[in-house]
Structure formats: C-alpha cells, structure tokens
Amino acid sequence: MLWPLCIWVSLFLISITTWVYKWRNPKCRGKLPPGSMGLPLLGETIHFFKPNTTSDIPQFIKERVKKYGPIFKTSLVGRPVIVSTDSDLSYFVFQQEGRCFQSWYPDTFTEIFGKQNVGSLHGFMYKYLKHMVLSLFGHESLKKMLPEIEKSACKKLELWSNQDSVELKDSTASLIFDLTAKKLISHDPEKSSENLRENFVAFIRGLISFPLDIPGTAYHKCLKGRERAMKMLRNMLQERRDKPRENPSDFFDYVIEELKKEGTILTEEIALDLMFVLLFASFETTSLALTLAIKFLSQDPSVLKRLTEEHEAILRNREDAHSGLTWKEYKSMTYTFQFINETVRLANIVPAIFRKALRDIQYKNYTIPAGWAVMVCPPAVHLNPDKYQDPLVFNPSRWEGSESTNASKNFLAFGGGMRFCVGTDFTKVQMAVFLHSLVTKYRWEEISGGNIIRTPGLQFPNGYHVRLKKKEIQRNLGEN
Numbered sequence: 379m380l381w382p383l384c385i386w387v388s389l390f391l392i393s394i395t396t397w398v399y400k401w402r403n404p405k406c407r408g409k410l411p412p413g414s415m416g417l418p419l420l421g422e423t424i425h426f427f428k429p430n431t432t433s434d435i436p437q438f439i440k441e442r443v444k445k446y447g448p449i450f451k452t453s454l455v456g457r458p459v460i461v462s463t464d465s466d467l468s469y470f471v472f473q474q475e476g477r478c479f480q481s482w483y484p485d486t487f488t489e490i491f492g493k494q495n496v497g498s499l500h501g502f503m504y505k506y507l508k509h510m511v512l513s514l515f516g517h518e519s520l521k522k523m524l525p526e527i528e529k530s531a532c533k534k535l536e537l538w539s540n541q542d543s544v545e546l547k548d549s550t551a552s553l554i555f556d557l558t559a560k561k562l563i564s565h566d567p568e569k570s571s572e573n574l575r576e577n578f579v580a581f582i583r584g585l586i587s588f589p590l591d592i593p594g595t596a597y598h599k600c601l602k603g604r605e606r607a608m609k610m611l612r613n614m615l616q617e618r619r620d621k622p623r624e625n626p627s628d629f630f631d632y633v634i635e636e637l638k639k640e641g642t643i644l645t646e647e648i649a650l651d652l653m654f655v656l657l658f659a660s661f662e663t664t665s666l667a668l669t670l671a672i673k674f675l676s677q678d679p680s681v682l683k684r685l686t687e688e689h690e691a692i693l694r695n696r697e698d699a700h701s702g703l704t705w706k707e708y709k710s711m712t713y714t715f716q717f718i719n720e721t722v723r724l725a726n727i728v729p730a731i732f733r734k735a736l737r738d739i740q741y742k743n744y745t746i747p748a749g750w751a752v753m754v755c756p757p758a759v760h761l762n763p764d765k766y767q768d769p770l771v772f773n774p775s776r777w778e779g780s781e782s783t784n785a786s787k788n789f790l791a792f793g794g795g796m797r798f799c800v801g802t803d804f805t806k807v808q809m810a811v812f813l814h815s816l817v818t819k820y821r822w823e824e825i826s827g828g829n830i831i832r833t834p835g836l837q838f839p840n841g842y843h844v845r846l847k848k849k850e851i852q853r854n855l856g857e858n
C-alpha cells in the first residue's frame with residue numbers, strides 16, 4: 379500500500395525538481411548572459427513591477443546590472459527575457475527589426491490592444507499601415523494643423539485660468555485626446571453625447587495589471603473599457619459609411635476609401651484596432667510629458683525665464699502681432715526643443731521596449747536564443763552617467779549643438795530603427811505650441827500633487843494641481 383505512494387511521491391518530486399532545474403537553467407546553444415530566472419512561472423515579474431518614487435534607473439535594473447553586468451537574463455510575465463542596458467546592443471536590436479528581431483509585446487498587451495494592432499503586425503502589412511499613419515502625422519499634415527493646435531491650446535488655457543485649480547495631467551490629456559480624436563475621426567466632444575475618453579481612462583488603469591479577467595479586477599475593467607471604446611468606434615465608422623462626407627479629410631474617410639478598393643489588404647477590424655492604438659498612444663504619453671514639463675518649469679525659474687524669453691521674442695519679431703504661430707516660427711524654437719528633449723529624457727515614459735529574437739543571435743560573448751524576448755531599457759541609457767553628465771539633473775542646455783552629433787544612439791525615448799515612434803513630430807508640435815501659449819500669457823502656482831511614482835511606467839498618483847493666472851501686464855510686444 380505504501381510502496382506505490384512512495385513511488386508516486388518520488389516521481390512527483392523528481393519531475394518538480396527537473397522542471398525547476400530546467401526553469402532556472404534554460405537550454406541554449408551557446409552562452410546565455412548571466413542572471414536569474416526567478417521563481418517558476420512567476421519569474422521576477424513582481425520585482426519588475428514594484429512601484430518606486432525615484433526618477434533614477436529602476437531598482438530592478440540597477441541591482442541586476444551591478445550583479446551581472448549590462449546584459450542579463452530574467453523572466454517576466456511568463457517569458458524568458460534578455461535585458462539590454464547596453465546602448466550598442468539596443469541600437470543593434472532596433473536596426474535588425476524584421477531580420478534578427480521582431481516587435482513583440484507580452485500576451486496581455488496583445489489581448490488588450492487587439493491582435494492586429496500596429497505593434498504586432500509585420501512586413502508588408504506593417505509598411506502599408508505606417509504609410510497611412512505617417513501621411514496623417516507627417517510634416518505636411520502637421521503644418522496644416524498648427525493653427526488648430528494653437529487655437530485649442532489657447533481656448534483650454536483660457537478656460538483653466540478661470541478655475542480655482544486645474545489638474546494638469548487629466549486636463550492636458552483631454553486637450554490632446556480631443557485634438558487627436560478630431561484628426562482621426564472628427565470626433566467633437568461637445569456635440570457627441572457619449573464620452574469616448576472615459577472608456578480609455580478605464581482602459582489605462584488596468585493596462586499594467588495582473589491578467590485575471592474576473593469582475594472587479596483592474597484587468598477586467600480594462601478589457602471592458604476597450605470593448606466599449608471599440609464599440610463606439612465601430613458605430614462611428616458604420617455611421618460614416620452610411621453617410622459619406624463631401625470632403626474626405628480625416629482618418630475615417632481615408633479608411634473607408636481604402637476599404638472600397640479592389641484587393642485591399644485592409645479590413646475593418648485592422649482599421650479599428652489601429653484607431654484605438656493611435657488614440658491611446660497619443661494622449662497618454664504626451665500628457666505625461668507636458669505635465670512633467672510644467673513641473674520642471676515650476677522647479678527651475680531660470681529655465682522658465684529662458685523659455686519665456688524665446689517665446690516672447692517670437693511675438694516681438696512678428697510683423698502682424700495678431701497672426702497665429704507660423705511653421706517658420708515653430709521651427710525657430712531652439713531652446714524649446716532642447717527643453718522637450720530633456721523632459722522626455724528624464725520622463726522615461728516608455729520604460730521598456732520589447733522585441734523577440736527570430737533566431738539564435740551572437741552578441742559579444744553571449745547568445746540570445748531564438749524565441750527569447752529582448753527588453754531594451756531606455757532609462758538605463760538616459761540615466762547613465764557615462765552618456766549624460768549628472769544624469770538626474772534637469773538641464774536643457776546639455777542638448778546645445780547636439781543636432782549634429784550621434785545623439786540618437788543614446789536617446790531612446792521614442793524608440794529607434796524602423797519602428798521609431800510615428801508620433802514624435804506630432805508630440806513635439808503639441809508640446810511646443812502649448813508651452814508657447816502658456817509661458818507668454820500665463821503664470822501659475824503649484825497647489826498640490828505633482829509627486830510621481832513608477833510602476834515602472836510614469837504616473838502622477840495625486841495628479842498635479844496648479845492655479846493659472848493671466849499675466850497682468852501684457853507688454854506691448856508689437857513695438858521694440
């Protein structure tokens with residue numbers, strides 16, 4: 379009676395031990411980088427997501443780099459991962475997109491963003507979509523949008539200055555969401571009864587959460603938020619198809635034209651997924667960057683002074699004091715661009731960029747096995763004292779004259795290589811135009827919040843509340 383039990387127990391123990399052994403020592407035809415695979419299944423996921431208030435390199439990364447060096451192995455959300463904090467390896471990974479590496483995000487992301495979003499599409503389909511998106515957010519298109527962006531920024535600022543206090547993270551998010559939604563789907567929040575953005579807010583709360591889909595969990599709310607947003611988008615698309623407009627101008631019109639074409643590879647599902655990703659990618663990231671930018675300005679009067687001077691000079695040098703910002707004026711904002719670069723360097727809004735190795739890859743003395751994920755870690759580069767002197771100091775002037783050097787290898791805020799963020803220019807225009815209106819017409823004082831937390835993505839848990847006041851004495855800027 380006892381013998382069979384003993385045999386079962388020992389078999390069980392042996393298989394568990396082998397399994398744990400295999401987990402800790404993954405197979406590899408070559409030499410894996412050092413590192414620990416953590417607990418079976420869970421890996422080191424919990425350490426990775428542990429919240430911290432520091433703006434420095436995440437503790438997870440820091441500890442392991444110290445122990446194992448700049449390239450190490452780990453396991454996150456059930457996947458073996460090679461972490462790269464080495465800017466040469468990261469550069470190589472970005473350059474090899476589609477050859478040795480391919481875009482890859484954890485399964486929960488794919489589930490949430492839709493199986494056919496830009497991030498998980500490859501090859502031809504990808505190039506085709508990218509072309510569509512670039513035509514929407516490229517220079518020509520942005521030039522045309524400039525007056526509209528300025529108008530919305532002025533309108534919102536005016537509105538906020540009449541309130542006792544304004545929460546900047548949410549308010550800038552709404553400003554940018556409305557602009558993007560208008561561009562993509564001509565969504566007018568004042569006319570539309572349903573609040574599209576609300577669904578995105580529910581969506582974001584659960585984005586980085588444990589993927590347990592039962593009522594009550596953040597993940598469940600996230601999926602529900604996406605479902606509702608997708609339903610609204612689907613209805614809007616259908617409405618538009620039933621009632622085509624005279625002058626096609628937004629992304630919906632573009633999609634409908636494409637869908638009509640013979641032999642098109644675009645489907646309605648792909649178009650809707652893409653729309654969702656674009657709406658999401660645009661307002662959450664840019665509003666974080668803007669909120670942090672204003673926080674930096676509050677903390678550093680000398681930077682605020684210099685920024686204000688640049689923008690007042692633009693007004694002063696204008697022939698017609700009442701004309702709006704021109705593209706030429708936008709292009710002349712040298713210090714503003716340095717300020718924006720410095721803000722996104724320290725913001726580290728995207729703390730990790732994932733790829734998958736398509737075959738065994740030899741790098742320096744290590745092998746990255748086929749099928750493993752590679753995680754490029756922008757904060758480890760942006761906060762590396764060898765790349766940026768006194769990396770935690772906010773100093774826009776460090777970017778002076780950097781236009782001509784090879785800064786891109788050490789600047790990963792917008793990714794790199796073929797999958798470089800398509801919204802970079804859009805973000806810069808929006809930030810620069812908003813800052814222009816803000817510093818020329820308003821002053822502000824901090825009221826509360828403004829503290830940050832990283833999980834490891836940047837968050838403002840208590841928002842950032844300020845009081846905006848119109849500058850009383852508008853100097854006569856038309857005359858010198």
Ligand code: HEM
Pocket residue numbers: 481496497508511515655656659660661663664667722727728731732790791792793794796797798799800801802804805
């Ligand atoms: C401060 C603002 C922003 C930051 C920090 C940011 C960051 C990034 C990063 C790091 C990537 C690369 C992801 C990867 O390689 O896997 C990326 C890709 C992307 N971004 Fe942004 N982004 C910002 C604003 C925007 C805006 C405003 C849009 C909307 C137009 C946008 C749309 C996209 C899209 C569609 C991709 C995927 C591109 C591709 O896979 O080729 N982003 N972004």
Ligand SMILES: *[C@@H]1O[C@H](CO)[C@@H](O)[C@H](O)[C@H]1NC(C)=O
Pocket residue numbers: 429430431432434435436437440
């Ligand atoms: C946050 O990170 C810093 C350095 O990366 C570390 O010293 C500190 O202990 C961390 N705090 C928490 C609460 O983990």
Ligand SMILES: *[C@@H]1O[C@H](CO)[C@@H](O)[C@H](O)[C@H]1NC(C)=O
Pocket residue numbers: 742743
């Ligand atoms: C690679 O290994 C060789 C011999 O073990 C060693 O001398 C060399 O420093 C290593 N190179 C790197 C980049 O680690």
Ligand SMILES: *[C@@H]1O[C@H](CO)[C@@H](O)[C@H](O)[C@H]1NC(C)=O
Pocket residue numbers: 712715716719777778779780781782785786787789
């Ligand atoms: C900001 O960073 C980008 C990417 O490295 C670079 O191309 C650009 O010249 C920088 N801008 C300034 C003003 O330094």
Ligand SMILES: *[C@@H]1O[C@H](CO)[C@@H](O)[C@H](O)[C@H]1NC(C)=O
Pocket residue numbers: 783784
């Ligand atoms: C910039 O980087 C490219 C690619 O790594 C390299 O070929 C080129 O020599 C670099 N230029 C400078 C000025 O460092």
